[in-house]
Amino acid sequence: MKSKLPLFLACCVLTTVTACTKAKVYITTADRTQSFNQTTLDLSTKPQFPSVITLNPSVRYQEMDGFGAAVTGSTCYNLRRMEPAERTKFLVQTFSEEDGLGFSYIRISIGCSDFSLSEYTCCDTPGLDNFALQSEEKEYVIPILKEILAINYTIKILGSPWTCPRWMEVNNLDEKLPFDSWTSGQLNPDYYKDYAAYFVKWVQAFGNEGIKIYSVTPQNEPLNRGNSASLFMGWEEELAFVKEALGPAFKSAGLDTKIYAFDHNYNYDNMPEQNDYPVKIYDDEAAAAFLTGAAYHNYGGNREELNDIRCQRPDKELIFTETSIGMWNDGRNLQNA
Numbered sequence: 001m002k003s004k005l006p007l008f009l010a011c012c013v014l015t016t017v018t019a020c021t022k023a024k025v026y027i028t029t030a031d032r033t034q035s036f037n038q039t040t041l042d043l044s045t046k047p048q049f050p051s052v053i054t055l056n057p058s059v060r061y062q063e064m065d066g067f068g069a070a071v072t073g074s075t076c077y078n079l080r081r082m083e084p085a086e087r088t089k090f091l092v093q094t095f096s097e098e099d100g101l102g103f104s105y106i107r108i109s110i111g112c113s114d115f116s117l118s119e120y121t122c123c124d125t126p127g128l129d130n131f132a133l134q135s136e137e138k139e140y141v142i143p144i145l146k147e148i149l150a151i152n153y154t155i156k157i158l159g160s161p162w163t164c165p166r167w168m169e170v171n172n173l174d175e176k177l178p179f180d181s182w183t184s185g186q187l188n189p190d191y192y193k194d195y196a197a198y199f200v201k202w203v204q205a206f207g208n209e210g211i212k213i214y215s216v217t218p219q220n221e222p223l224n225r226g227n228s229a230s231l232f233m234g235w236e237e238e239l240a241f242v243k244e245a246l247g248p249a250f251k252s253a254g255l256d257t258k259i260y261a262f263d264h265n266y267n268y269d270n271m272p273e274q275n276d277y278p279v280k281i282y283d284d285e286a287a288a289a290f291l292t293g294a295a296y297h298n299y300g301g302n303r304e305e306l307n308d309i310r311c312q313r314p315d316k317e318l319i320f321t322e323t324s325i326g327m328w329n330d331g332r333n334l335q336n337a
Helices: 073-080 084-095 135-151 189-208 235-252 277-282 304-312 332-336
Strands: 011-019 022-029 037-042 068-070 105-110 156-161 258-265 293-297 317-322
Touching: 073 084, 073 135, 084 135, 105 135, 156 189, 156 317, 189 235, 235 258, 235 277, 258 277, 258 317, 277 293, 277 304, 293 304, 304 317
Parallel strands: 068 105, 105 156, 258 293, 293 317
Antiparallel strands: 011 022, 022 037
16 A cells, blocks of 8 residues: 655655664665665654655554565466575565565465466365365475565465365356356355365465464455456455355354455446445444455555545555556556555
8 A cells, every 4th residue: 555655756765763863764766776775864853855754643544564575376486496595595685674675474375376387276176175285385385485484484474365166166146057167257155164164274274384374365356257267256245255154264263364355456346336345344243343454456446445445444454465567557557556
Protein backbone atom coordinates (compact mmCIF):
# COMPACT_ATOMS: atom_id res chain seq x y z
CA MET A 1 0.00 0.00 0.00
CA LYS A 2 1.54 3.29 -1.11
CA SER A 3 1.86 6.10 1.38
CA LYS A 4 0.57 9.59 0.66
CA LEU A 5 3.79 11.05 2.05
CA PRO A 6 5.79 13.21 -0.40
CA LEU A 7 8.63 11.46 -2.22
CA PHE A 8 12.18 12.23 -1.20
CA LEU A 9 14.20 13.51 -4.19
CA ALA A 10 11.65 11.83 -6.47
CA CYS A 11 12.52 8.55 -4.83
CA CYS A 12 10.84 5.96 -2.70
CA VAL A 13 12.46 5.99 0.74
CA LEU A 14 12.11 3.47 3.54
CA THR A 15 13.70 4.45 6.84
CA THR A 16 14.39 2.68 10.08
CA VAL A 17 15.63 4.60 13.09
CA THR A 18 19.01 3.22 14.13
CA ALA A 19 19.79 5.81 16.80
CA CYS A 20 18.20 8.87 18.31
CA THR A 21 19.80 11.15 15.70
CA LYS A 22 20.20 8.95 12.60
CA ALA A 23 18.05 7.07 10.11
CA LYS A 24 18.96 4.25 7.75
CA VAL A 25 17.61 5.08 4.28
CA TYR A 26 16.99 2.88 1.22
CA ILE A 27 16.56 4.78 -2.05
CA THR A 28 15.06 3.55 -5.34
CA THR A 29 14.60 5.97 -8.24
CA ALA A 30 12.08 5.65 -11.06
CA ASP A 31 14.85 5.45 -13.67
CA ARG A 32 16.57 2.70 -11.62
CA THR A 33 19.85 4.60 -11.42
CA GLN A 34 19.48 3.79 -7.75
CA SER A 35 17.96 0.52 -6.58
CA PHE A 36 17.67 0.07 -2.81
CA ASN A 37 20.86 2.09 -2.36
CA GLN A 38 21.57 2.42 1.34
CA THR A 39 22.77 5.49 3.17
CA THR A 40 22.51 7.04 6.63
CA LEU A 41 21.06 10.49 7.26
CA ASP A 42 21.19 12.68 10.31
CA LEU A 43 17.78 13.40 11.79
CA SER A 44 17.05 17.06 12.37
CA THR A 45 14.21 19.27 13.54
CA LYS A 46 15.29 21.83 10.91
CA PRO A 47 14.16 21.30 7.26
CA GLN A 48 17.01 20.11 5.03
CA PHE A 49 15.04 19.02 1.97
CA PRO A 50 12.19 20.45 -0.15
CA SER A 51 9.82 17.83 1.25
CA VAL A 52 9.39 17.57 4.99
CA ILE A 53 7.62 14.76 6.85
CA THR A 54 5.83 15.96 9.96
CA LEU A 55 4.87 13.31 12.49
CA ASN A 56 1.69 13.92 14.46
CA PRO A 57 1.57 11.50 17.42
CA SER A 58 -2.16 12.14 17.87
CA VAL A 59 -2.99 10.73 14.40
CA ARG A 60 -2.44 7.00 13.95
CA TYR A 61 -3.05 4.70 10.98
CA GLN A 62 -2.79 0.95 10.48
CA GLU A 63 0.54 -0.39 11.67
CA MET A 64 2.75 -1.80 8.92
CA ASP A 65 2.91 -5.57 9.21
CA GLY A 66 5.96 -5.95 6.98
CA PHE A 67 7.41 -5.66 3.49
CA GLY A 68 8.35 -8.54 1.23
CA ALA A 69 7.82 -10.52 -1.94
CA ALA A 70 6.49 -13.77 -3.35
CA VAL A 71 8.59 -16.92 -3.21
CA THR A 72 7.21 -19.03 -6.05
CA GLY A 73 8.04 -22.43 -7.49
CA SER A 74 9.90 -20.84 -10.40
CA THR A 75 11.74 -18.51 -8.00
CA CYS A 76 12.95 -21.43 -5.92
CA TYR A 77 13.81 -23.55 -8.97
CA ASN A 78 16.13 -20.81 -10.21
CA LEU A 79 17.59 -20.12 -6.78
CA ARG A 80 18.42 -23.81 -6.39
CA ARG A 81 20.34 -23.68 -9.69
CA MET A 82 22.64 -20.97 -8.32
CA GLU A 83 25.95 -21.72 -6.68
CA PRO A 84 25.26 -22.08 -2.94
CA ALA A 85 27.54 -19.19 -1.98
CA GLU A 86 25.91 -16.86 -4.52
CA ARG A 87 22.42 -17.93 -3.43
CA THR A 88 23.25 -17.30 0.21
CA LYS A 89 24.65 -13.87 -0.67
CA PHE A 90 21.44 -12.96 -2.50
CA LEU A 91 19.18 -14.23 0.28
CA VAL A 92 21.19 -12.38 2.93
CA GLN A 93 20.99 -9.17 0.89
CA THR A 94 17.23 -9.62 0.63
CA PHE A 95 16.14 -10.94 4.02
CA SER A 96 18.78 -10.08 6.61
CA GLU A 97 17.81 -7.26 8.96
CA GLU A 98 21.46 -6.54 9.72
CA ASP A 99 23.17 -7.05 6.35
CA GLY A 100 20.38 -6.62 3.82
CA LEU A 101 17.01 -5.10 3.03
CA GLY A 102 15.30 -6.91 5.87
CA PHE A 103 12.31 -8.26 3.94
CA SER A 104 9.89 -9.48 6.59
CA TYR A 105 6.97 -11.02 4.70
CA ILE A 106 6.74 -13.82 2.11
CA ARG A 107 3.78 -14.99 0.03
CA ILE A 108 3.71 -18.56 -1.25
CA SER A 109 1.08 -20.56 -3.11
CA ILE A 110 -1.01 -23.38 -1.66
CA GLY A 111 -0.46 -25.84 -4.48
CA CYS A 112 0.51 -24.35 -7.83
CA SER A 113 0.44 -20.74 -8.98
CA ASP A 114 0.92 -19.12 -12.37
CA PHE A 115 4.63 -19.03 -11.49
CA SER A 116 4.89 -22.77 -10.88
CA LEU A 117 6.71 -25.47 -12.82
CA SER A 118 3.42 -27.30 -13.47
CA GLU A 119 -0.26 -27.24 -12.56
CA TYR A 120 -1.06 -29.25 -9.43
CA THR A 121 -2.67 -29.25 -6.02
CA CYS A 122 -1.63 -31.21 -2.95
CA CYS A 123 -4.52 -33.64 -3.40
CA ASP A 124 -5.13 -34.31 -7.09
CA THR A 125 -6.44 -37.83 -6.41
CA PRO A 126 -9.91 -37.71 -4.80
CA GLY A 127 -9.94 -38.25 -1.04
CA LEU A 128 -8.08 -36.31 1.65
CA ASP A 129 -6.11 -39.44 2.52
CA ASN A 130 -4.21 -38.66 -0.68
CA PHE A 131 -3.05 -35.24 0.55
CA ALA A 132 0.70 -34.75 0.26
CA LEU A 133 3.15 -31.98 -0.45
CA GLN A 134 4.45 -32.30 -4.00
CA SER A 135 7.89 -32.15 -5.59
CA GLU A 136 7.72 -28.37 -6.10
CA GLU A 137 7.36 -27.87 -2.34
CA LYS A 138 9.73 -30.63 -1.25
CA GLU A 139 12.54 -30.02 -3.74
CA TYR A 140 12.41 -26.27 -4.19
CA VAL A 141 10.09 -24.15 -2.02
CA ILE A 142 10.71 -25.71 1.40
CA PRO A 143 14.53 -25.85 1.07
CA ILE A 144 14.62 -22.18 0.07
CA LEU A 145 12.25 -21.18 2.88
CA LYS A 146 14.49 -22.99 5.36
CA GLU A 147 17.51 -21.06 4.07
CA ILE A 148 15.59 -17.80 4.43
CA LEU A 149 14.43 -18.65 7.96
CA ALA A 150 18.03 -19.39 8.92
CA ILE A 151 18.80 -15.80 7.91
CA ASN A 152 15.67 -14.21 9.40
CA TYR A 153 13.57 -16.48 11.60
CA THR A 154 10.95 -13.76 12.17
CA ILE A 155 9.71 -13.89 8.55
CA LYS A 156 5.92 -13.99 8.22
CA ILE A 157 4.60 -16.37 5.56
CA LEU A 158 1.21 -16.03 3.84
CA GLY A 159 -0.28 -18.81 1.71
CA SER A 160 -2.84 -18.45 -1.10
CA PRO A 161 -4.39 -21.14 -3.33
CA TRP A 162 -4.87 -20.57 -7.05
CA THR A 163 -7.43 -23.39 -7.15
CA CYS A 164 -8.91 -26.18 -5.09
CA PRO A 165 -8.36 -29.81 -6.20
CA ARG A 166 -10.26 -30.33 -9.44
CA TRP A 167 -12.41 -33.09 -7.96
CA MET A 168 -13.93 -30.44 -5.66
CA GLU A 169 -14.97 -28.21 -8.59
CA VAL A 170 -18.33 -27.79 -10.29
CA ASN A 171 -19.31 -25.83 -13.39
CA ASN A 172 -21.65 -23.55 -11.45
CA LEU A 173 -23.67 -23.58 -8.22
CA ASP A 174 -26.99 -24.21 -9.95
CA GLU A 175 -26.19 -27.32 -12.00
CA LYS A 176 -23.25 -28.44 -9.83
CA LEU A 177 -21.82 -30.63 -12.58
CA PRO A 178 -18.23 -31.90 -12.23
CA PHE A 179 -15.75 -29.45 -13.78
CA ASP A 180 -12.40 -31.11 -14.39
CA SER A 181 -10.37 -28.07 -15.42
CA TRP A 182 -7.52 -25.99 -14.02
CA THR A 183 -9.21 -22.81 -15.24
CA SER A 184 -12.44 -21.33 -13.85
CA GLY A 185 -15.02 -23.53 -12.14
CA GLN A 186 -16.35 -23.06 -8.62
CA LEU A 187 -15.90 -24.84 -5.31
CA ASN A 188 -18.68 -27.36 -4.71
CA PRO A 189 -20.36 -26.40 -1.40
CA ASP A 190 -20.60 -30.12 -0.62
CA TYR A 191 -16.80 -30.05 -0.28
CA TYR A 192 -16.47 -26.96 1.94
CA LYS A 193 -15.42 -29.01 4.96
CA ASP A 194 -13.06 -31.19 2.92
CA TYR A 195 -11.41 -28.12 1.44
CA ALA A 196 -11.08 -26.55 4.88
CA ALA A 197 -9.42 -29.78 6.05
CA TYR A 198 -7.09 -29.44 3.04
CA PHE A 199 -6.02 -26.01 4.33
CA VAL A 200 -5.42 -27.44 7.80
CA LYS A 201 -3.32 -30.28 6.38
CA TRP A 202 -1.28 -27.83 4.32
CA VAL A 203 -0.56 -25.54 7.28
CA GLN A 204 0.35 -28.55 9.44
CA ALA A 205 2.56 -30.07 6.72
CA PHE A 206 4.64 -26.90 6.57
CA GLY A 207 4.66 -26.76 10.35
CA ASN A 208 6.12 -30.26 10.42
CA GLU A 209 8.97 -28.88 8.30
CA GLY A 210 9.61 -26.16 10.86
CA ILE A 211 7.89 -23.52 8.73
CA LYS A 212 5.11 -21.61 10.49
CA ILE A 213 2.36 -20.27 8.27
CA TYR A 214 1.37 -16.84 9.60
CA SER A 215 -1.69 -16.26 7.42
CA VAL A 216 -3.74 -17.44 4.43
CA THR A 217 -6.30 -16.13 1.98
CA PRO A 218 -9.14 -18.45 0.93
CA GLN A 219 -8.57 -17.82 -2.78
CA ASN A 220 -6.14 -15.90 -4.94
CA GLU A 221 -7.97 -13.54 -7.31
CA PRO A 222 -11.41 -15.05 -6.64
CA LEU A 223 -13.05 -13.02 -9.44
CA ASN A 224 -10.53 -14.05 -12.14
CA ARG A 225 -11.75 -17.06 -14.13
CA GLY A 226 -8.94 -16.88 -16.69
CA ASN A 227 -5.81 -17.33 -14.62
CA SER A 228 -3.84 -20.54 -14.70
CA ALA A 229 -4.85 -22.05 -12.38
CA SER A 230 -8.02 -20.30 -11.20
CA LEU A 231 -11.28 -20.69 -9.30
CA PHE A 232 -14.22 -18.29 -9.13
CA MET A 233 -15.39 -17.49 -5.59
CA GLY A 234 -17.84 -14.61 -5.22
CA TRP A 235 -18.26 -12.87 -1.88
CA GLU A 236 -21.28 -14.99 -0.89
CA GLU A 237 -19.32 -18.18 -1.52
CA GLU A 238 -16.29 -16.97 0.41
CA LEU A 239 -18.50 -15.86 3.29
CA ALA A 240 -20.08 -19.32 3.48
CA PHE A 241 -16.74 -21.13 3.14
CA VAL A 242 -15.04 -19.08 5.86
CA LYS A 243 -18.04 -19.12 8.21
CA GLU A 244 -19.09 -22.75 7.82
CA ALA A 245 -15.78 -24.48 7.21
CA LEU A 246 -12.40 -22.71 7.12
CA GLY A 247 -12.71 -20.66 10.31
CA PRO A 248 -14.15 -23.51 12.39
CA ALA A 249 -11.56 -25.95 10.99
CA PHE A 250 -8.65 -23.71 12.01
CA LYS A 251 -10.20 -23.22 15.45
CA SER A 252 -10.79 -26.94 15.92
CA ALA A 253 -7.21 -27.74 14.89
CA GLY A 254 -5.83 -25.16 17.32
CA LEU A 255 -4.27 -23.09 14.53
CA ASP A 256 -3.66 -19.38 15.08
CA THR A 257 -3.14 -18.82 11.35
CA LYS A 258 -4.79 -15.54 10.31
CA ILE A 259 -7.32 -15.41 7.47
CA TYR A 260 -7.51 -12.45 5.07
CA ALA A 261 -10.51 -12.13 2.74
CA PHE A 262 -10.70 -11.25 -0.96
CA ASP A 263 -7.09 -11.06 -2.35
CA HIS A 264 -7.92 -9.31 -5.62
CA ASN A 265 -8.22 -5.96 -7.43
CA TYR A 266 -9.37 -2.54 -6.25
CA ASN A 267 -12.14 -2.48 -8.88
CA TYR A 268 -13.53 -5.96 -8.15
CA ASP A 269 -12.92 -6.80 -11.82
CA ASN A 270 -15.76 -4.42 -12.77
CA MET A 271 -18.44 -6.66 -11.26
CA PRO A 272 -20.88 -4.31 -9.47
CA GLU A 273 -22.37 -7.13 -7.42
CA GLN A 274 -18.89 -7.81 -5.98
CA ASN A 275 -18.17 -4.21 -4.90
CA ASP A 276 -16.98 -3.94 -1.28
CA TYR A 277 -16.38 -7.71 -1.35
CA PRO A 278 -14.72 -7.96 2.08
CA VAL A 279 -17.17 -5.56 3.74
CA LYS A 280 -20.08 -7.70 2.59
CA ILE A 281 -18.44 -10.64 4.38
CA TYR A 282 -17.74 -8.54 7.50
CA ASP A 283 -21.46 -7.73 7.69
CA ASP A 284 -21.96 -11.31 8.83
CA GLU A 285 -20.63 -11.20 12.38
CA ALA A 286 -19.93 -14.93 12.57
CA ALA A 287 -17.82 -14.83 9.40
CA ALA A 288 -16.14 -11.56 10.37
CA ALA A 289 -14.98 -13.10 13.64
CA PHE A 290 -12.71 -15.45 11.68
CA LEU A 291 -11.20 -12.71 9.49
CA THR A 292 -8.24 -10.53 10.41
CA GLY A 293 -8.78 -8.30 7.38
CA ALA A 294 -8.63 -8.23 3.60
CA ALA A 295 -5.95 -8.43 0.90
CA TYR A 296 -5.71 -6.49 -2.35
CA HIS A 297 -3.89 -6.47 -5.74
CA ASN A 298 -3.42 -3.47 -8.01
CA TYR A 299 -4.15 -4.74 -11.53
CA GLY A 300 -7.40 -2.80 -11.78
CA GLY A 301 -8.98 0.20 -10.13
CA ASN A 302 -7.47 2.80 -7.84
CA ARG A 303 -5.72 2.44 -4.52
CA GLU A 304 -8.19 4.93 -3.00
CA GLU A 305 -10.47 1.91 -2.62
CA LEU A 306 -8.31 0.96 0.36
CA ASN A 307 -9.24 4.19 2.11
CA ASP A 308 -12.92 3.47 1.49
CA ILE A 309 -12.68 -0.04 2.92
CA ARG A 310 -10.66 1.25 5.86
CA CYS A 311 -13.29 3.89 6.62
CA GLN A 312 -16.06 1.30 6.55
CA ARG A 313 -14.26 -1.19 8.78
CA PRO A 314 -11.35 0.42 10.65
CA ASP A 315 -11.23 -2.60 12.94
CA LYS A 316 -10.05 -4.87 10.09
CA GLU A 317 -6.53 -4.91 8.64
CA LEU A 318 -5.60 -4.27 5.01
CA ILE A 319 -2.64 -5.91 3.31
CA PHE A 320 -1.28 -5.66 -0.23
CA THR A 321 -0.34 -9.11 -1.51
CA GLU A 322 0.50 -8.99 -5.21
CA THR A 323 1.78 -6.97 -8.13
CA SER A 324 3.75 -8.22 -11.11
CA ILE A 325 5.50 -6.09 -13.72
CA GLY A 326 6.04 -7.33 -17.28
CA MET A 327 5.42 -6.67 -20.93
CA TRP A 328 1.86 -7.98 -20.53
CA ASN A 329 0.87 -4.93 -18.49
CA ASP A 330 3.68 -2.52 -19.45
CA GLY A 331 4.25 -1.69 -15.81
CA ARG A 332 1.08 0.41 -15.74
CA ASN A 333 -0.18 -1.03 -12.51
CA LEU A 334 2.70 0.65 -10.67
CA GLN A 335 0.74 3.89 -10.60
CA ASN A 336 -1.85 2.25 -8.37
CA ALA A 337 0.56 0.39 -6.09
